[in-house]
Amino acid sequence: MSFKYLYRFLLLFLLSSTHVLFSQTNSEIHKKTTALTQKATQLMKTEKYEESLILSREALTNAITLKDNNLIALNYNTIAANFDQLGEFEKALFYYKKAIVHANKTNNSHLKNWIYNNLGNIYCFNKKEYNKGIYYYKKSLDISTKIADSSEILFTKLNIAWAYFDIQSFDSGLPYLNYVNKYHPKNGDTSTIVALNMLNGMYHSHKNNSERATFYFEKAIKLGEKENEKSDLSFTHQEYAKFLYKIKNYKKAYEHLNAYNKITDELNNEEKLRKLNIAGINLEIDEYRREIDNIKTEYKTSHQLLLEKQSKNRLYSIIIISTLLLVIVFSYFYFQNSQLKQKNRIKDIESKIQENIITASINGQEMERKRIASFLHDNISALLSSAALHLTVFSTKNKTNSEEITKTKSILIQTHYKIRDLSHQLLPSLLARFGLFYALNDLCEINSNSAIQFDYSSNVTSETRYDEDFEMKIYFIVSELLNNINKHSKAKRAKLTLKQQNNQLHIQVKDNGIGFEINPHKTIDGFGLNQIKARINTMKGKFKIDSVPKEGTTVKISVPIEFKI
Template identity: 55%
Template sequence: MPLKHLFIALFLGFNFFSFTILAAKDKKVENNAEAIIKEAIDLMRNGSYEKSLIRSRLGLKLAICSKDNNLIASAYNTIAANFDQLSEYDKAFYYYHKGLTYANKTNNDILKNWINNNLGNIYCFDKKQYEKGIYYYKKSLEYSIKIKDSSRIVFTKVNLTWAYFDIDKFEEGLPYLEYINKYHKKHGDSTTVVVLNMLNGMYYNHKNDKPKAKYYFENAILLGNEGNEKSDLSYSYHEYSKFLGKNGDYQNAYKNLAIYNTLNEELNSEEKKNKANVAGINLQIDEFKREIDKIENRLKSKESILLNEQSRNKKIFIVLLSMLLLLFFLFYFYSQNVKLKHKNKLKDLRSKVQENTINATINGQQLERKKIASFLHDNISALLSSAGMHLYAHISQSESPSQEIIKTKTIIEEAHDQVRNLSHELMPSVLARFGLFDALEDLCEKNSNSILNFKYSSCVERKTRYDEDFEIKIYFIIMELLNNIIKHSQANQAKLSLKEDNGSLQIDIIDNGKGFDCKKFHILEGFGLNQIRSRLTNLKGTMDINSKINLGTSIKIIVPITYPKKAINPVFLSQ
């Protein structure tokens, strides 16, 4: 194994071992924190608020060290709930907010539900900021619905109804009241029965339904006296007193108000007693608060350093990944480019092979044409001429030649003419004797008629001769293009023009026919244009076609001229 790879493997192994130890330690701390916070909650429920606060403090320290947001939020919520029970609402308010900050980083919807509800209580009943209180109640209701806790839904809607009714927004609170009236028996509990009757009394008082309002208020007071919840009972007396005063029963209104004041004084006395009990630990709590803030700040600082390190590592990882991806894409595009070049090379080779095959076929055809034409002219035609002459001599000497002899002479003459014509078609004698320009002029004259007229024009001297093979190829290319005009163009005028330009022969063929769509040039197989292009490519020439529907066609050919090779005279050495 290379040293570099060995070092990386050892580094990763060491990190894994370290993380395993740290994880085990964190798990132990987390378990301790969880147990201590649970103990603090049990102490709070039993009324041992001072002991609960001390255990909560220790649980919070351990929770912060374990970096478990769920435990941190639970510890803060327990501390806040203790202060809430001790009527230290400002401290409770502070710790509830701290707890909610951490709870929002978790998926613990039950804890979020409780904290939001308790913040709503403080905003509504201590700070009298009902809009904020209603906001937190509604957040609590969202979580109650999310966790599908029917009893919590009823409980939270009771608080929302009370908050709306306390600020005289009865119509906004009515949907909640209707819900709890419908579902309280099934999902509610005894702690909210007094409040439910009081809320119904408040609503019917608002609606001026005196019998129902009186019934619900008196029922709330009756149930409140049977229970131990003085605060709900005192509120019931207070609201009943307002109802009686509104309806002119001032004497009973005063009595109920007096009872409310008595209960309120008792509650205030208990609150003062609780405050006196916690006065001794307030200094400790403030010191604890400062200590927790220091721990949090240290952890935030470490967390910030860790985040910066993670961010740096992330950037390095992203750079390395980007480089790998870039290399991958470069390699991919390079390989694709190589494949494409190879494919194009094969395509070019196939095209050249095909082109060479076509040219070889055409050259072979021309050579065969030339041989056959020469054979027909020099042998068959000569034999037929000789046979005809012998027959003519025989007929001249005979006084009365037979009909068969005369018919034979006629057949031989006709065969001679057909052989001559075929010889000229295969290889025009004008082309062989007089050259390209006389042959092309003769071709235009032969193809002209009353329907289509071919005009011939040349700036080159008629007697100019080129290489024999070059003249044959150019002749048959032009002949093919003129045949296309005759077969396909439906033209009545066409023109063939030739001129020399810088060692090249320029050929222009123009007609006024129906034209065609140049975009569909590749499908015009019947025109033989691909073969003509292939022939011109072999001659290193070019062909440009310009055609429009109903506007005729113009073809320009430029091909380098091949001149005849000069004969080398033999040199005789004298003795």
């Protein structure tokens, strides 16, 4: 569900709530708190989230002093909304929950309604925990029903229908969709009309009603283009493409998939490169699918010609028939062998598609890790340090040490350290500064605890450096393997061994855990291992896993070394 609706209604609510708060008391501290809350809201509207967070936290401190649950809930909600817009959904969830605790101690039904809606959005569309999300939506719906707010009832039921449809629970979502269809002309607005038509399209697609599904999807697209509702329009193109693919209208499905990618690029320019990679993958997928279709068509044509030839040969003499029988036997085995080769070729193509998708996803993640870590460290962290320094100079020159300046300096310093830690998590500083082997040795020490000991062994010195991207790939591969051991192996001891030999880096990770059975005819289970295998394949390396139940697991990897230029 688009955050645009949530954001617009939240801002309207915050503005109206702060206006009411001004008339509640003439107390100076109450006026100051209300003013801070209003200012924090305005800063959030202009996307100055860090400044908004500082003011809303100061207002929260005052509100707690006043023991005003309405102000406390309002400021917790503002803090949560800031983190929501920043994409830090765990923090947003934490503060939304604090907000609802205090809101439930007031008679502010509108505030409670929107906090419950916000919780529903977080759980459904960020954490993908739909049962919890729908629970909070229904709490919001109960409040909207009690206060007889028709527009909020309509909006919340639209959210519930969307959540149910997202998990393919169409029968559960249908009553809510029917309500919205019935009352939208009276209580709805243009901001939700695109989403409504898209949901109708999804429902009729589920019911295999192609004519009605097409009508609603195309109507949603037309309205989305007219109203410039790009977020819902992109979702509509995506769902329409799924429906068209389902009915085997591949050409049109591809067109709408391209439209979805284009609009998504416009909505989020920072992810433009990742979207282009996805578009490239889609092109490769279509090329491979066309190749598969050509292979199957060629096989069917050849098989049909053979049957016609066999039919004509039945008219010949017994000798010719006997000869023909030998030809048929030979042809049978020949075509069986060809069919087997074609099936293997199809499997190879599908495997390559999957590897390309996984590789593109990992490359995008690593690129984003590096870019975000660099931006946090070189820009945000530097700005915070500079701000703290300016405050220190100001305090020294003016010989003042007010509580507000002290708190502001403390907040800036804490934020600086948190951003630095986040930067190091995204791209470990040890890896960047001292190299792969130093970082892997440190990784083994970090993962060791009272339950499991990770040993490290290498015939390569810690000072050895390879290509930066190569080191980063190897680091995250080993990190994932150690993480799997911690989570699943129940081992008490594990060992990481590294060897450089003939321009190849040999990696072995061995544990004495519970192990598991390996079926040579099936692919490796676990998305993490599939990611590692795909990455090793793209690096032209080799990946092997040996495991025996109750005897532990050994993973062996060898990859060509990319030396530092």
